[in-house]
Amino acid sequence: MRVLGVVVEYNPFHNGHLHHLNEAKALIAPDYTIAVMSGNFVQRGEPAILDKFSRAEIAVKMGIDVVFELPFVYSIQDAGGFAKGSIGVLERTNVVTDVVFGSESKDLDGLNKVSEVLINQPKPFKKLLNKYLKEGLSFPNARKYALNEYFQPFNYAQDIVSVLEQSNDILGLEYLNSLKLYKSDIEPHVIKRVKAKYNQSEFTGEISSATAIRNLIKNNDINRVEQSVPKLSYEILMREIDLGKSPIFFESMREMILAKLRMLKKEDLLKIDGVKEGLERRFIDCSKRNATLTELIECVKTKRFTLTRVKRTLLKIFFDLKEEQVKLYNRYGPQYLRVLGFTKKGQELLNEIKRVSSYPIITTPSRYKRIYNKLSDEMLSSKKKYQSIPEIYLSQIEYDFLASNIYSLLFKNKEFASYEPDKKNQVIIFDNL
DSSP states (O other): OOEEEEEEOOTTOOHHHHHHHHHHHHHHOOSEEEEEEEOSEETTTEEOSSOHHHHHHHHHHTTOSEEEEEOHHHHTSOHHHHHHHHHHHHHHHSOOOEEEEEESSOOHHHHHHHHHHHHHOOHHHHHHHHHHHHTTOOHHHHHHHHHHHHTTTSTTHHHHHHTTSSHHHHHHHHHHHHHHHTTOOOEEEEEEOOSSOTTOOSOOTTSOOHHHHHHHHHTTOHHHHHHHSOHHHHHHHHHHHHHTOOOOOGGGGHHHHHHHHHHOOHHHHTTBTTOOTTHHHHHHHHHHHOSSHHHHHHHHOOSSSOHHHHHHHHHHHHTTOBHHHHHHHHHHOOOOEEEEEEEHHHHHHHHHHHHHOSSOEESOGGGHHHHHHHHHHHTTOOSSOOOOOHHHHHHHHHHHHHHHHHHHTTOSSGGGOOSOGGGTSOOEEEOOO
16 A cells, blocks of 8 residues: 655645645555645744635645644744654654655755765764854754755765755755654655745746735735636635635734733743744844834844744744743654544545554544543553653644634634634545545
8 A cells, every 4th residue: 555645734725736746646656645734823934824624625625635734833843843743743644655745956866965964963064064053144054055065075066055945955855854863664755846936926827836826815816816726725715715714914913922022021032942042132122113023023033043933933932832842842753643634535544544553643632631641541551552642742732722722813703713623623524435
């Protein structure tokens, strides 16, 4: 049995995503396809434009058999943390055989060469990395220049550097790192990213980036949105807009985040993951002088602290995600498999995952405490031993619930701003047989 795994955000699902999914299936010819998808907050440090249940509905209707949620504590981390969570979910299903990711370079060999250096951390590389960090460069840039210099004696040096210039290649590199860290047997593959670049803000027609499409939605340019997304994705997007549940943008959190920042003290900020090297002072000072999140981010960012990093850190501050917690999550990986949606065909695969996985599968979140009690009990005795660590499991899933509770407050239609939507909304089931 071949099971394809893909890591997605579908924010929103567009024609480029459909191309990626079709190409991945053509490459692997899988019996089943699993997606790990960010929940209500995404890796660029923003709330998703559509809630996770709507995006899961699109996913299963467009050809994904099972959609698992990437736990919130990984979805707002940098590429390394995001990959640890995503690959961790795929690995812990114990059924995924192949993972396919998009790449600007389509240079899997080059990515693997870089990955070996990053995993093994040879002394010359570590010395070069520290040198560039001391010059005030952001970590991604310091790492890029260090790798460039490290690989200069080799004939393929220029190819190595090129794979670190693009967003999908950077993320792909982290997927490879995570596969090695988990000692996974999942085989990686790459497919060429077509036309629009990841962060390209210009609309480029049928194949446009998610960034460009979100900008069109923000400007109410719906006709052009329709050109760049599949019909079903467009219909669900319009349905959610009509219901007053979409679109959600980063600026929708303006009052929440600014209020939180203005209440915090320096010592509170220093405990948050990613707040270091004077960043706490910049957040405090800039929150007093700026009245929008766009102005705040522009004020805080520096050459070392990029715009996206600042946005992710803002979410960590808002949700009180501390450095010691993130280290624990990244050390032990995801502690459960949360199902957002599946097809009738995918139900067969879920039954197999339940049989072979060493981690609990969450289909009814309201029963999460029962699972916690069972995990604690299993530390003593049980027929089936789970590898989940009870306290980390509880912490991770309660962050998912908190993220959804906050996200629901961003809906324009306050009828949907209910408490604990995760425990009320049912798993999406699509009969594709």
